[in-house]
Amino acid sequence: MPILAGKELRIVGFLCNWCSYGGADTAGVGRFTQPTDLRIIRVPCSGRIDPLFIVKTLLSGADGVLVSGCHPRDCHYTSGNLLARRRLEALKRFLPIIGVEPGRFEYTWVSASEGQRWQQVVQRFTEQVHALGPSPANAIFGACGETAQDKGGSSVAI
Amino acid sequence: MSPFDALKEKIKQALPDLDYVIGWQQGFDSLHATPLFMRTPEDVDRLIWNPLCVHNLSTYLPSLKGKKVGIVLKGCDSRGVIELLQENLVERENLVLFGMPCSGVVDLTKIRRKVGDLERVSGVTIDDAALVATTPEGEVSMPRDEIAADKCLVCQFHNAIEPDHFEGDPLPPSTGADLGGDELAMLEAMAPAELMTYWAKQMERCIRCYACRNACPMCVCRDHCIAQSRDPHWLTQEDTPREKLMFQLIHTMHLAGRCIQCGECQRACPVDIPILALRRKMDRVIRELFDYQAGLDAKATPPLSTFQVEEANIKERRW
Ligand code: SF4
Ligand code: SF4
Ligand code: SF4
Numbered sequence: 001m002p003i004l005a006g007k008e009l010r011i012v013g014f015l016c017n018w019c020s021y022g023g024a025d026t027a028g029v030g031r032f033t034q035p036t037d038l039r040i041i042r043v044p045c046s047g048r049i050d051p052l053f054i055v056k057t058l059l060s061g062a063d064g065v066l067v068s069g070c071h072p073r074d075c076h077y078t079s080g081n082l083l084a085r086r087r088l089e090a091l092k093r094f095l096p097i098i099g100v101e102p103g104r105f106e107y108t109w110v111s112a113s114e115g116q117r118w119q120q121v122v123q124r125f126t127e128q129v130h131a132l133g134p135s136p137a138n139a140i141f142g143a144c145g146e147t148a149q150d151k152g153g154s155s156v157a158i
Numbered sequence: 159m160s161p162f163d164a165l166k167e168k169i170k171q172a173l174p175d176l177d178y179v180i181g182w183q184q185g186f187d188s189l190h191a192t193p194l195f196m197r198t199p200e201d202v203d204r205l206i207w208n209p210l211c212v213h214n215l216s217t218y219l220p221s222l223k224g225k226k227v228g229i230v231l232k233g234c235d236s237r238g239v240i241e242l243l244q245e246n247l248v249e250r251e252n253l254v255l256f257g258m259p260c261s262g263v264v265d266l267t268k269i270r271r272k273v274g275d276l277e278r279v280s281g282v283t284i285d286d287a288a289l290v291a292t293t294p295e296g297e298v299s300m301p302r303d304e305i306a307a308d309k310c311l312v313c314q315f316h317n318a319i320e321p322d323h324f325e326g327d328p329l330p331p332s333t334g335a336d337l338g339g340d341e342l343a344m345l346e347a348m349a350p351a352e353l354m355t356y357w358a359k360q361m362e363r364c365i366r367c368y369a370c371r372n373a374c375p376m377c378v379c380r381d382h383c384i385a386q387s388r389d390p391h392w393l394t395q396e397d398t399p400r401e402k403l404m405f406q407l408i409h410t411m412h413l414a415g416r417c418i419q420c421g422e423c424q425r426a427c428p429v430d431i432p433i434l435a436l437r438r439k440m441d442r443v444i445r446e447l448f449d450y451q452a453g454l455d456a457k458a459t460p461p462l463s464t465f466q467v468e469e470a471n472i473k474e475r476r477w
Contacts, residue, residue, distance in 0.1 A: 055407045056392070059400055072467065082465035089472045090414055090443050090462065097345060097439040098407070099354025109474075136351040140358050141400040 009063040009129055011037045014053060016046045016081070019070035022112025024122075032119040035126040038066065045069070046107075047080025051091040058100055061138040064129035067107035068121065074111060081109065103128050104135065161258055161326030162207055165230075168323040170199045172228055172254050179228030179256070180218060182211040188282045189266065189291075193218070196228075205230070209284055212263045212307070214238055214420045217375040220247045228254040232263070233315035237418035237453025238375035240319055244456045245416070247378055257318030259329040262302065262310030264289060267430055269305050273298050308337040309421050319454065338438045345435060361399035361406070363429040370433060371409060373426035376416045376452075384408060410436045415444050415461045418453035447471050 015021040021042050027034065043049055046069025054065045067088060069081040088107040096102055106125055110118050138144075159167070169179050173196065183194035183204045191210040196202050207230070215229055216238030231239065239255060242248045270276050273291055281292040290299045303311065316329035345353060368385070371377045384392045385405050392408065393401050409423065417437045424434035444450055448461035448471070 051411050052392070052408060055411070056404060059404055059407075079465065082467060083462075085469065085472060086447070086462055086465055087414075089469075090440070090447060091411070093443045093446070094410070094414075094440050096350070097342070097353070097436065098357055098403070099348075099350045099352070101350045136354055140351070140354050141398065141403075 007130075009037050009126075009134060010061070011039070011064040011066060011126060011129055012057050012062045013038045013040045013066040013068065014043055014046075014049050015040050015067075016048075016069040016076075017042055017044050018076040019074065019112050020046075020068035020110045020118070023068070023110040023114045023118040026112060026115030027118040027122075028115075030115045032115060034119050034122045037063075037126050037129070038122055045075065045077050045080035046084040046088075047075070047077065049084060049088070051087050054088075054091060054105060055095075058095070058104065058135065059137055059141065060144050061135055061141075063132070063135045064104045064106075064125065066121070066125050067105075068110045068118075069107075071109040071111055074109075099136070101132050103132055164325040165207070165256060165258055165323070166202050166205055168325070169196065169202050169205070169228065169230075169256060172323075173197070173199065173202070175226065176228050176254060177222075177225045179230070179254070180215045181205045181230040181256075182207070182213065182215075185210075187277070187279070189269065189276055189279050207258060209262060209264045209289070209302070209306075210282075212266075212425060214373070214375050214422045216242065217373060217422070219253070219375075220378045221380070223248060224252070226252050226254075228256060230256045231318040231321065232260040233257070233313065233317050233319070234260075234309060234418070234420050235375075236318035236321070237315065238420060239453075240456050241376060241416060241418055241453040242378075244453075244458060244460070245378075250456075254323070255318060255321045257321035257324045258326045260313075260316050261286070261329065262306045262313065264302075264305050265307045265425070269300065272300055272305070307421060307425070309419065312336055312338070320456075338434070341432070341435050342439055342442070357403055358399040360431050361402040364397075364399075364402040364431055365429065366397060366402060366405070367428060368405075369426040369428060370406075370423040373422040374409070374413070375420065375422065376413055376418065377409070406433050406436055409433075410440050413437060414440050415448070415450065415463075416452050417441055 015024060049067055057065050069084060072082055075081045092105055095105055108121055110121060179196045181194045182191040184206055185192035191206060193213055193215060194204055214235040216235050219242055243250055273279055273293055278293045279291045283290045288299045288301050289305060290297050311334045312332055314331045385408060393404055419441055421434050444461060450461045
């Protein structure tokens with residue numbers, strides 16, 4: 001993809017097993033080309049997504065996080081996505097106070113048949129994260145994998 | 159009889175049917191109050207009620223489930239009891255709630271900024287207008303509004319909600335500048351990377367003592383806190399700003415829709431990290447989204463434990 005040439009970013013996607021993961025699969029089967037920045041983590045339901053997964057991912061240096069579940073009323077477990085929607089919306093409005101740009105986190109609904117829509121979501125979200133550039137989290141907190149000292153901690157061995 | 163004497167009388171009358179009644183007594187020096195567990199009428203004579211009674215005693219209640227306890231409550235603290243009742247963490251029939259109108263408590267951090275080391279203060283007198291501290295250099299008079307906890311300057315609930323015994327005339331809600339709002343406005347004016355750096359810097363001071371958690375009336379997992387769990391291993395034991403900020407975000411998220419804004423987390427912090435701002439931001443988000451404040455209605459359902467199929471204030475994403 002042209003926007004990605006030579007500068008891929010790290011985007012983590014939490015996808016529900018029943019709709020969005022299927023949607024991403026449909027997009028693949030349909031051979032719709034997509035940006036490759038996204039790494040997908042498959043979860044049983046968007047209701048399984050603890051908002052802290054997203055916080056931890058962002059603090060650990062991911063440049064963007066995308067959550068996708070079944071459309072409201074289509075949840076395999078009836079209401080997981082409706083509970084998730086409240087938590088995710090609260091998180092989305094809260095994140096800017098710790099210095100995460102609003103655009104680094106989005107949540108959306110994609111069904112298993114919507115391969116084309118999945119392609120669009122990934123394309124748009126990837127563009128949005130690229131417009132923001134790399135997350136400052138690694139520069140501020142140190143890259144994950146460094147020692148505690150590198151990250152500003154004390155030298156006490158743990 | 160003064161309202162305070164009437165309160166003590168009510169507590170003495172109630173004691174025979176209770177395991178104890180929780181209140182405050184004078185602490186180890188003139189500036190500190192400490193919690194008091196009253197079992198006998200003599201204990202009740204040690205009770206104090208003044209602007210040094212800062213602790214939110216409702217923090218003790220979940221671990222006393224099954225006991226019959228009385229508790230003395232400021233208005234803000236009573237929201238803790240209401241929220242605990244809502245979450246079935248305490249039983250109403252086992253509680254007796256005592257209250258008086260509260261005109262505000264002090265912020266010892268603000269006093270420290272005025273007198274330097276708090277240990278230099280050898281005595282205090284407090285009236286409606288000022289707190290006068292005796293120091294080696296003489297008396298320092300501090301107007302009450304300059305040393306009041308921020309929450310008191312904008313207090314909506316001076317009087318305990320649903321008390322069993324209330325003495326004195328209820329006070330009207332305070333009006334005043336929303337100091338929490340000023341703090342949030344200051345933070346929100348920063349550029350994102352600058353703001354993240356601000357939090358990383360603040361967290362450098364954190365000693366991971368978890369006083370902020372232990373003082374919080376709504377942190378009820380205690381020994382099972384995910385901050386210390388190894389499976390899943392949410393946090394390492396490293397003392398890096400990243401781990402420490404992650405803990406604050408765990409606290410804030412676990413309190414979303416439950417935080418009663420009592421400010422105990424920040425008050426308890428020994429190194430004055432302004433962590434209440436994170437709770438205030440989340441409180442604002444919850445009010446915006448769900449028109450809901452925790453700790454006001456024991457029958458309500460917490461907003462994040464329920465949903466509407468069509469949410470009034472959540473717009474579907476354009477993508
Ligand atoms: S917030 Fe209100 S009830 Fe609580 S200590 Fe301050 S004045 Fe008293
Ligand atoms: S998070 Fe802080 S303000 Fe909220 S209930 Fe706990 S101690 Fe009180
Ligand atoms: S009370 Fe302060 S120092 Fe202790 S863990 Fe909480 S933020 Fe850190």
